[in-house]
Amino acid sequence: MDFELSEEQKSLRSNAKKFVENEIAPIADKLDKEPLSYEMAHKLLKRLAPLGYLNGITPREYGGQGLSFLTYGIMLEELARVWNSLAVVVLDSLFGPIYISRMGTDDQKRKFLPLLHSGEYIYAFALTESDAGSDLANLRTTAILNGDNYIINGTKIWISNGTIADLLMALVRTDRDKAEKGTSVILVEKKISPFTAKQIPKMGFRALPCAEISFHDCVVPKQNLLGDEGIGYKQMLINIGSMRGYAGIIAVGVAQASIDAAVKYAKGRYQFGKPIGGFQLIQEMIADMVIQTEAARLLTYRTLSRLEKGSVPAIETSITKAYTTEVAADVASKALQIHGAYGISEEYPVERYFRDARSGTLPEATTQIHKLLIAREILGIGAFR
Amino acid sequence: MDFELSEEQKLLRSNAHKFLQKEIFPIVPEYERKGLSNEEARKLLKKLIPLGYVGSTIPRREGGHGLSVLSYGLLVEELASVWGAFAPLELDHWFGAFNISHYGTEPQKQKFLPPLLSGDMIHAFALTEPDVGSNLANLRTTAIIDRDKYVVNGTKVWIGNGVIADLVMVLVLTDPAKGTKGTSLILVEKERSPFGVRPLNMIGVQACPLGELHFEKCNVPQENLLGEKGAGYKQILISVGTMRALVGLLSVGIAQASINAATKYAKERFQFGKAIGSFQLIQEMIADMYIETEAARFLCYRPLDLADKGQRHLIEASAAKAYATEIAVSVASKAVQIHGAYGLSKEYPVERYFRDARINTVPDGTTQIHKLIIGRELLGIAAFS
Numbered sequence: 101m102d103f104e105l106s107e108e109q110k111s112l113r114s115n116a117k118k119f120v121e122n123e124i125a126p127i128a129d130k131l132d133k134e135p136l137s138y139e140m141a142h143k144l145l146k147r148l149a150p151l152g153y154l155n156g157i158t159p160r161e162y163g164g165q166g167l168s169f170l171t172y173g174i175m176l177e178e179l180a181r182v183w184n185s186l187a188v189v190v191l192d193s194l195f196g197p198i199y200i201s202r203m204g205t206d207d208q209k210r211k212f213l214p215l216l217h218s219g220e221y222i223y224a225f226a227l228t229e230s231d232a233g234s235d236l237a238n239l240r241t242t243a244i245l246n247g248d249n250y251i252i253n254g255t256k257i258w259i260s261n262g263t264i265a266d267l268l269m270a271l272v273r274t275d276r277d278k279a280e281k282g283t284s285v286i287l288v289e290k291k292i293s294p295f296t297a298k299q300i301p302k303m304g305f306r307a308l309p310c311a312e313i314s315f316h317d318c319v320v321p322k323q324n325l326l327g328d329e330g331i332g333y334k335q336m337l338i339n340i341g342s343m344r345g346y347a348g349i350i351a352v353g354v355a356q357a358s359i360d361a362a363v364k365y366a367k368g369r370y371q372f373g374k375p376i377g378g379f380q381l382i383q384e385m386i387a388d389m390v391i392q393t394e395a396a397r398l399l400t401y402r403t404l405s406r407l408e409k410g411s412v413p414a415i416e417t418s419i420t421k422a423y424t425t426e427v428a429a430d431v432a433s434k435a436l437q438i439h440g441a442y443g444i445s446e447e448y449p450v451e452r453y454f455r456d457a458r459s460g461t462l463p464e465a466t467t468q469i470h471k472l473l474i475a476r477e478i479l480g481i482g483a484f485r
Numbered sequence: 486m487d488f489e490l491s492e493e494q495k496l497l498r499s500n501a502h503k504f505l506q507k508e509i510f511p512i513v514p515e516y517e518r519k520g521l522s523n524e525e526a527r528k529l530l531k532k533l534i535p536l537g538y539v540g541s542t543i544p545r546r547e548g549g550h551g552l553s554v555l556s557y558g559l560l561v562e563e564l565a566s567v568w569g570a571f572a573p574l575e576l577d578h579w580f581g582a583f584n585i586s587h588y589g590t591e592p593q594k595q596k597f598l599p600p601l602l603s604g605d606m607i608h609a610f611a612l613t614e615p616d617v618g619s620n621l622a623n624l625r626t627t628a629i630i631d632r633d634k635y636v637v638n639g640t641k642v643w644i645g646n647g648v649i650a651d652l653v654m655v656l657v658l659t660d661p662a663k664g665t666k667g668t669s670l671i672l673v674e675k676e677r678s679p680f681g682v683r684p685l686n687m688i689g690v691q692a693c694p695l696g697e698l699h700f701e702k703c704n705v706p707q708e709n710l711l712g713e714k715g716a717g718y719k720q721i722l723i724s725v726g727t728m729r730a731l732v733g734l735l736s737v738g739i740a741q742a743s744i745n746a747a748t749k750y751a752k753e754r755f756q757f758g759k760a761i762g763s764f765q766l767i768q769e770m771i772a773d774m775y776i777e778t779e780a781a782r783f784l785c786y787r788p789l790d791l792a793d794k795g796q797r798h799l800i801e802a803s804a805a806k807a808y809a810t811e812i813a814v815s816v817a818s819k820a821v822q823i824h825g826a827y828g829l830s831k832e833y834p835v836e837r838y839f840r841d842a843r844i845n846t847v848p849d850g851t852t853q854i855h856k857l858i859i860g861r862e863l864l865g866i867a868a869f870s
Contacts, residue, residue: 101494101555102487103787104794109486170486363863375866380853383860383868390859391804395780402488402783419776468765474775475768478748481760483768 103398109171116178119151128183132452135299135309141189141264145219153179153190155217157342158197162213169342170404173349180353181360184456185307187353189222191346192260192308196223196267198339199285203327208287212267224265226256226288226313227336233258234469236271237279237333241315243272243286248322250274250286252293252315260463262311263297266290270315271336274329283332287324294318304459306452341407344417347464348400351428351457355393358428358435358453362386365439376438385438389431396424415477422470425460432457488783490559497552498559501536505567508532513568516692517837520684523607523649526574526693530604536560538575540602543586547594548602554727555789558734562782565738566745569841570692572735574607577645580728581608581654584670588712588720597652597672609650611641611698612721618643619854620869621718622664626700628657628671630707635659635671637678637703643848647696648684651675655700656717659710668717672709679703689840725849726802727792732849733785733802733809739842740778740813743820746835747771750824761823770823774816781809800862807855810845817842 105113131140145154156172158164167175180187196216200208215221232239241254252272256262268288275282288295295318297311327335363386366377376382403420406412432454436443443450461467469484476482490498509529516525530539541557543549552560557579565572582601585593600606617624626639637657641647653673660667673680681699712720748771751762761767784805791798817839821828828835846852854869861867 101490101786101790103790105486359863367864367866375864377860377864377866378868380857380860380868383864383866384853384856386863387804387807387856387859390863391784391808394801394804395784395808398783398787399780401486405486405488415775416779419779422772423776423780468769471769471772472765474772475762478744478771478775479752479760479762479768481752481762481768483763483765 105174109174112171113174113178116151116175120178120182123147124179124186125182128186129449129452132183132185132307134306135301136189136264136307138264141222141261141309142219144186145190145193145222148179148190149217149219151175154193154219155197157194158201158213158217162201162209163217164197164201164213168404169345169407170401173346173400173404176346176349177353177356180350181357183307184350184354184357184453185305187350188305188308189261189264191350192225193223195225195339195343196221196269198342199269199326199335200287202338203335205323207323208326212287216267221266222261222264223267223269224259224261226259226262226268226270228256228258230255230257234466239271239273239283241270241272242276243270243274243284243320245274245322250320250322250325252286252288252318252320254315256313258300258463259297259311259313260308262313263299263309265297268295268313269326271332274332278330280333281330284329285326285332285335286320287326288318288320289324293320302459304455304457306455340414341403341412341417343464344421345400345403345407345412347460348396348403348420348424351424351460352393352397352400354453354457354460355389355396355424355428355431358432358450358457359386359389359393361448361450361453362389362435362438365442369440382438385434389434392427393431396427400424415474418465418470418473421464422467422474425457426467428457428460494556494559497537497556498563501560501563504536505563509571510567513692513834517570520694521574521649521692523651526607526649527604529571530575530578530607533564533575534602534604538564539579539604540582541579543582543598543602547586547598549582549586553789553793554731555786555793558731558785558789561731562734562738562741565735566742568692569735569739569742569838570690572738573645573690574693576731576735577610578608580610580724581652583724584654584711584720585672587724588670590708592708593672593711601652606651607646607649609644609646609653609696611644611647611653611655613641613643615640615642619851624656624658624665624668626655626657627661628655628659628669628705630659633707635705635707635710637671637673637680637700637705639700641698641700643685644696644698645690645848646693647698648682648694650696653680653698654711656721659714659717663715665718666715669714670711670717670720671705672711673700673703673705674709678705687844689837689842689844691840726788726799729802729806729849729855730785730788730792730798732845733781733805736809736813736842736845737778737782737785739838739845740774740781740809740816743813743817743835743838743842744771744774744778746833746838747774747820747823750827754825767823770819774819777812778816781805781812784808800859803850803855803858806849807852807859810842811852813842814846
C-alpha cells in the first residue's frame with residue numbers, strides 16, 4: 101500500500117494546476133452563466149488539447165498519451181476544481197476515445213480518434229430517455245437495419261454535450277423482443293446523419309450543454325455500429341468503472357474548490373473582533389469538509405488505480421460515485437454557509453460550486469441506485485422492483 | 486499510488502481472522518459478563534502473540550515481530566471486529582513495549598521488554614487526570630526526586646488496562662514550574678511501587694474496565710524514568726498520530742462486525758413474506774454502513790503508511806480518528822436498528838458493538854479536539870480556548 105503520487109503524477113498535477121489557474125479560472129465565472137455555444141466549446145477544448153485533456157487516456161498506438169486512469173484523473177481534478185462544468189464537458193467527450201479505442205474497428209479508430217483528440221469533434225453519449233433513466237433497459241429508441249444503413253427513431257434526454265456534439269454514441273434497440281440483450285451501440289456523425297438537439301437549461305453544470313435529442317428516420321451507415329448487435333448494454337457496462345471513478349474526480353474537484361474558498365473567507369472575514377475562522381462552529385465545518393473530501397479522494401483514487409490493474413469490483417465503483425457526490429454536495433453547502441450572504445451572491449463562486457455539486461448526485465446512476473447496487477452485492481437480494 | 490495489501494499482509498490478516506473467529510469469538514460473552522482478571526488477560530494475550538500481536542512493531546532483535554504499523558493496524562482491526570474490549574487492551578499493552586523500545590535505556594529494555602512481549606506483564610498508559618483531559622497543560626500528578634527515587638503523588642483516571650496492569654507508564658510533572666516542558670514519563674511497577682486502583686463502570690469495554698489510579702507517596706526507582714526528563718509530553722506526541730490511526734482502525738473493526746451481523750440478519754429475518762433485506766430502507770442502511778466503513782478504512786491506512794515512511798501524518802491521523810470513530814457509532818447504531826428488538830437484547834452481539842463503538846469518540850482526543858486540530862492546520866487560527 102502506498103499513498104504517494106509518482107514524480108510524473110506530481111509534475112502533471114502542478115502543470116495542470118498552473119494552466120487552469122492562468123487560462124481557465126479567469127473565464128469560468130463569466131462563461132458559466134449559460135450553456136456553452138458550439139463555437140465556444142470547440143474553442144475551449146482545442147485550448148485544452150495540447151495538455152492532454154482530450155487524448156490523455158487513448159493508448160499511444162492510437163495517437164493518445166497513454167496515461168493511466170489515475171494520472172489522467174489527477175489532471176482532470178485540477179480542471180474540475182476551477183470550472184466544474186467544463187471538466188464535465190471534457191470528461192463526457194473523453195468517452196469517445198475511451199470507447200472507440202477499445203471497441204472500435206480499425207476504420208472507426210482511424211476516422212474518429214484524430215478528430216476527437218484535436219477537439220475538432222466533440223462527443224456525446226446518448227443513453228437516457230424520458231422513460232428510461234434508472235431503468236435503462238426500458239429504452240425505446242430503435243435502430244432498424246435497412247440495406248446498408250440503420251434507421252434510428254426515438255428521443256433521448258439529458259444528453260450532456262448534446263447541442264455541441266459532432267459525434268454521438270447512442271444506445272439503441274436493435275431487437276424489440278429482447279431487453280438488455282436487444283441493445284446496440286452506434287456512432288452517429290451529425291454532419292452526415294442529422295438529428296435535432298434542444299437545449300435544457302439547468303440549475304447546475306450550467307455551461308455544460310444538455311439536450312433532448314430527437315432522431316426522425318435518422319440514417320446511419322451500418323459500419324458505424326460499435327461492436328456487434330445485442331451487446332450494447334454490456335459494452336456500456338465495461339466502462340462503468342471509469343465513468344464512476346471520474347464522477348468521483350468531478351465531485352472531489354468541486355469539493356476542494358469549496359474548501360479553498362471557505363478557508364480563504366474564514367481567515368479574511370472579521371466579526372466580533374476576530375476572523376470567523378477563530379470560532380469553533382466554523383472550525384468544525386471546515387474540519388468536516390476536509391475529512392470528507394480526503395476520504396472521497398482516497399476512494400476515487402483507489403477506483404482509478406484499480407482500473408489500471410484490470411477490472412475494479414463494481415461495488416467499489418458504486419461506493420466511490422455515491423459517496424463522493426453526496427459529500428461534495430454537503431461540502432459545497434457548508435462553504436456557502438460559511439460565506440454568509442456572500443455565499444448566495446452571484447459575485448462569489450461558491451454558489452456555483454453549490455449548484456454544480458448538487459447536480460452530481462444524479463448522473464452516472466443516482467445515489468439511491470448505487471445504494472441498491474451495493475446492497476444487492478452484499479445481501480444477494482435485489483430490491484430494484 | 487497503490488491501494489493493495491501485500492501478499493504478506495493478506496496472509497497476516499487472514500490468519501488472525503481465522504484464529505479469532507474460531508478461538509476468541511465464542512468466549513467473548515462470558516468475559517464480558519465477568520470481566521477479565523490479570524491472569525485471564527495475560528493468558529489470552531499469550532495466545533495472540535504467534536499471530537503478530539503484542540510485539541507487533543517492536544524490532545525483531547528486541548524480541549518483537551518487526552511489522553510495519555500498517556500491518557499491525559490490520560491486526561488491530563481484526564481483533565476489534567471480534568472483541569471491542571480486548572482490542573484496546575492489546576493496543577494499550579503494545580504501547581508500553583513501543584515506547585520502551587523507542588526511549589528505553591538498554592537496562593530498561595532488558596528488564597521490561599521480555600515480560601511485556603511474552604505477556605507476563607500487562608501495561609497501561611496513565612495520562613488523563615480528573616481535571617486534565619483535552620487540556621493537557623495543567624497536569625497535576627507530580628514525581629519529585631528524593632535521593633535515588635521519585636515520589637509520585639496524584640490521581641489518574643479513565644486509564645485503559647488500569648485495573649489489571651502490572652506496569653504503568655505515567656506522564657508526571659517532574660518540574661511543576663515548567664508546565665508541559667516539565668513533564669516526564671515514568672515506569673511504575675505495581676508490585677514494587679504499589680498504588681490504589683478503583684475500577685470504573687463503563688457502558689462499553691466491559692471485559693476490561695478502565696481504572697482510576699491513586700498514587701500516594703508512591704516510590705519509584707530513579708532508573709525507571711523513561712527517556713529524557715522534561716520531554717515526557719514531547720515523547721508522547723511523537724507516537725500520538727500512530728495511536729490515533731490505530732484507534733480509528735479499532736472502530737473500523739467494530740463497524741465491520743456490525744455490517745457482518747446486520748447483513749446476516751437481514752437475509753434471514755422474514756417479514757411481509759420476504760427477507761427484510763429485500764426492502765429498500767434496509768438496503769440503504771446496509772449500503773451506507775458499507776460506504777462509510779470503506780471510507781474510514783482508507784483514511785486510517787494512510788497515516789499509518791506515512792508513519793512507516795517517517796513522514797508527517799498528524800492531520801491525516803486526526804481526520805482518520807475523528808471520522809472512523811464517529812461513523813462506527815452510526816454504523817453500529819444502524820446494525821442495532823436492523824436487528825429490531827433482537828438488537829436491544831444481550832443475547833445478540835450487536836448491542837455490545839453499539840456500546841463499544843460509542844466509547845471510542847472520546848479517548849485519544851475527542852472528535853471535537855480533532856476538528857480543532859484540523860481547523861488550526863487549515864486556517865492557521867487556533868480555537869481551543
